[in-house]
Amino acid sequence: MTNAPHSPVDWGDVPDPSAVGKPRRQFDGWRVLRIVVCTFGLLSLAYWGYIAWPFPLPGILFMIGAPVFAALVWYFFRSPASPIETDIVGKTIVEVALVVAAGGCWIAIGHPVVGLVFIVIAAVSGVVAFRKETA
16 A cells, blocks of 8 residues: 555455456367358458459459458357347357358359368357357
């Protein structure tokens, strides 16, 4: 304690308001895989826009628009901080649609192995994430 004058109200140790009520997220291998899958899915949509559409005008719109649309759909209906309350069936439908769309991009541009491997890996990480959410 210092010799500074005290206020009429003794506040004691004031906790950091940004840390109150927020549990710390644990980063394990599954969470890292989940981040990689989501990032690869968004990049797949952007790459599909680049390859599948004529450049510059429609290509640029799809390169930017497809990943942004997917990210917004994920945020509004699937993310943990979603402003729209969605039950587990709705979250599952949204996630499956986004994964199939990203995998379908690879299939559409002539790389079916990449698309199918992505879908399988995304499905496994989705099942693990679902199990952790409901536990």
